[in-house]
Amino acid sequence: MAESVNVPQSKAADGSDALDQPDFENRRDKIAIVDRGRLSPSLIALVSMLGAAVAVMPVGRAGFDGVIGLWFLSVLLLVGVNVAVPLDTRNGQMVRWISTATFVAFMMLFPIGKSGATMTDFGLFAIFGAVVVGMNLTQGFAGQVSLAPAAFLGIGSYTSVLLDMGEEVTVAGVTVDLPDLPFLATIPIAIVVCMLLSVLIGFPALRVRGPWLAFVTLAFSLLVFLVLNNEDGLTRGSRGIRVLRNDFEIFGIDMLPTHNFYYAGLFYLFFSLTVVWWIVRSPWGRALKAIRDNSGRASSLGVDVRNYTLLGFAVGSGLAGGAGALYARQVEYIEPRSYFVNQTIDFFLATVAGGLGTLAGPLIGGSLITLVADYLRFTGDWYRVWFGLFVMVMMVVAPEGLAGSFNRFRAWVQKRVDS
Amino acid sequence: MEQFLQVTISGLATGAIFAISAVGFALLWQTAGAVNFAHGEFIMVPAVLILALGTQEPTVGIPDFIPLIGGANIGVALPSAGLPWGLLIGFALTIPIAIFLLGYLFKVSLVDRLLQPGGDDIPLVIATIGLGLFLREYVHEAWFATPQPFPSVFGNGFWRPGGVAISADDIGIIVACTIVIGALQFFIKRTYLGRQMEAAAQNAETARVLGIPVNRMVLLTFAINAVLVTIAGLLVSPAINARWDAGINLGLLAFTAAIIGGFNQVRGALYGGFLVGVIQNWSGAYLSTLYRDAGPLLLLILVILVRPQGLFGRAEERRI
Incomplete structure (x- = not known):
């Protein structure tokens, strides 16, 4: 029973990235069977804060000096959340978007003070x-x-x-x-x-x-x-x-x-x-x-x-x-x-x-x-x-x-x- | 006319070396299905080994293999000229090392793991490109960065019959390569072991059914390839010196020869090698010395456009 629910899910997770869209048939199945869940406000708030920390921490410093440990910790936590939350849920999609935005913001803000x-x-x-x-x-x-x-x-x-x-x-x-x-x-x-x-x-x-x-x-x-x-x-x-x-x-x-x-x-x-x-x-x-x-x-x-x-x-x-x-x-x-x-x-x-x-x-x-x-x-x-x-x-x-x-x-x- | 003969003879000498290395390349492709993008480095490494082992000074030797970490650059003082005997001893010592490193170890650690029957050949292509980088940079970092002179086995003599300058090195190379190629052909066509090897290359399944130890035959091919690249390294290095970055050009010309002649035939690779050598020298002499390598490369593109199985190759059917 649990097996049959797991199969499509693990398959999607295995194919494994944003590009790997499930094909049309599959997606329709998922909409019918799998509940994509609700957004969890606390999770989103946590991830947003992590993202903001990653992007803002090195701003205005010569490098990562003084914040390197904290910065790495934040990055690791962000990666950890990405690993833990299944991609084919609403939360997973949201986490992915925030992570992408974090990368963009980090790259945009990084030059300040370098x-x-x-x-x-x-x-x-x-x-x-x-x-x-x-x-x-x-x-x-x-x-x-x-x-x-x-x-x-x-x-x-x-x-x-x-x-x-x-x-x-x-x-x-x-x-x-x-x-x-x-x-x-x-x-x-x-x-x-x-x-x-x-x-x-x-x-x-x-x-x-x-x-x-x-x-x-x-x-x-x-x-x-x-x-x-x-x-x-x-x-x-x-x-x-x-x-x-x-x-x-x-x-x-x-x-x-x-x-x-x-x-x-x-x-x-x-x-x-x-x-x-x-x-x-x-x-x-x-x-x-x-x-x-x-x-x-x-x-x-x-x-x-x-x-x-x-x-x-x-x-x-x-x-x-x-x-x-x-x-x-x-x-x-x-x-x-x-x-x-x-x-x-x-x-x-x-x-x-x-x-x-x-x-x-x-x-x-x-x-x-x-x-x-x-x-x-x-x-x-x-x-x-x-x-x-x-x-x-x-x-x-x-x-x-x-x-x-x-x-x-x-x-x-x-x-x-x-x- | 004299110049033409002169250019053609030295082209044949270069071509003979390309032929030997292209045959090694084609053998691996035929029997194991392995496309080796580190083939040029496989020629360069034995040349360096010969130079390191074939000199009489005790200090000259192998760099530290263990400390891969951090700039342990051992300045090996390689003598500028050695006796041919030293060279031949170095050659004899290098052959077993080459068979072990470039034959056995290469097969067991990369080819066997990356080449599933019926599978994709891209992973092995990637890994051999990585292997090429590794070998090149390792020699560069651990051994020497500047080209080292490499004495010729055949000396530096010159003859001038009828005004055509012929170097002893060229003639020696042509003779040596002809003997090697003849011996290889004899081995493949006339001996029991060679027939078994060819059977394994043509159809592994049937060969296995007939009781031929296919895996051992593939290993034998890798050993033969290792010997061939060692010979090629010995013969080609006097012209280009022993250098860490020789592999890029050598490898490219070796598989240019193999592709032009026909990948799936030892004979094709042989003719392709001579053709590439001669064309390279002709374009160097008559077009421009700067564009020496351009002739073979343009021919390569042309052959792939018109006749992808090679000038002397058979077309192959493909299973889906």
Whole structure:
């Protein structure tokens, strides 16, 4: 008796994230059978207070100094509540919304009183986070391995910077006068250029199933690096280009201070999360999921596997391209070395370590290669050795990544609570 | 004409090395279904081991394997030139280590756990990319960061028959690779053990029914791959030096060769290797030295577009 009630519930908890909407049939069953419960005012008040504490505590301090213990305690409690409250109840939904709002508020309020160096790190986190969000769409939802995010980041950077400089360049003996476009206009151009290129290389690679896209994108990354490094007239080769941030503003806000520029990156991160969230909820996202789980069956049901996958790859690459435009201004200096295969591998492992096919995964993964990596800088480059080892062990022990492991843990806890 | 011959011969020498490493890659793919993205590092690590073991100075050696923690950078002073004997001793010592580390341990700890029959190959792809990062960065952190000169087994001699400059290294590489490939073909086609191995690769189920110890045969493939990458490391390093980041390029060119030739055939990988080596040298000589690697990579994209089973491969049916 208890079993039959538990089955749909634990199944939903197991599937395990906001994106994992139960399908239509199932949802109707739930509305009929399962009582989604009432909102508990005391729980909501507690969670809101925790959220407010997490978001407000570091405001106006140089770091987390003095509040670090309390802050971690609040975060842990918030996570604990998320684990304990089943997601498919009204309370669970509310807790999830408050947690999301807490994250947004924390990221928005964090810069107050912080040093420039800290905000450089966080800016990088936002931008690389967006790249990882795009990769996660390609890999976690479209089920294809792309090994070209750094190449697209580079294409985005160079496209945007070159169109912004208004200088003449020479490609293959032809001298072209480049326009001096405003920075904001170059971001969509970078995105579109990357999407077109990814369609161009993805089209042949996705003709057959298999790890072909991984090979083709890896070859493409090397080609892009060769072009960036050798086309001196266009990209100034290995000398790189100095990018200045002081000549533009967005909506009247001067972008020179690191704190202000951080918000541009943060906005882009939220934008890419929204894009992926929207895609995953749309019929297209359902099709992608069907393809990922069993491409043969999906195609026999009339899903155009190649086109859907290609679009997933294109959007993922486009997000990396737009991030490249911001990255160039964040680091204020671009050179081909920054877009080599090493960087791709960082993005790739971050995507996997964070958790494929979740929305929170890319944020965790993105922080691993920026914030955590910076924190571990004292080890020299040893943290990169550990990172490789960590990913190998993780693939064996918990292939669903950190976010996926969290979801599994929650499902396990709730099963224990139910029985 | 002289230049053309010269470029082609050194292209064949490079190609012979690619052929050997591509054959190893294709063997793993055929018998175990394993796509190894750390293949380049599998060539780099034996090269480094040969250099560390094959020198006579007692201080030169293995870095501390235990302290993975925190910047224990042991500055290994590698001699710039060693006797070929030292090199060959190092090579002989490296082979069992490579078979254990890159063959047995790799199979047992990663491939066996991540590759379920009929399952997805992506987890193994991810894990081998992680393994590649681990090996690369480990050598970088624990061993050396700057490229180390690596002496050639065949010396630095040169001949000039008819104005064509031919280096002893190139000829030696071509001869050595031909012998290795011939021996491998003989083993697979003519010996009982090799036939069993091929049977296990072609159809594991049927082979098992016929009483062939499939798992042992797969392990044998991994051992053969380990030997092949050790040979490739020994032969390729004089040209590019022993360096921690050699694996990215080597690996990419090895599986470019395997894909161009045809993943599912040892023969295909062989031809693909030579083709990639020659094209790489041609594009270096006649297009631009800067775009040396661009030729094979463009060919790779073209092959995947037109003939994804490879130039010499068979098309495979896919079960759903």
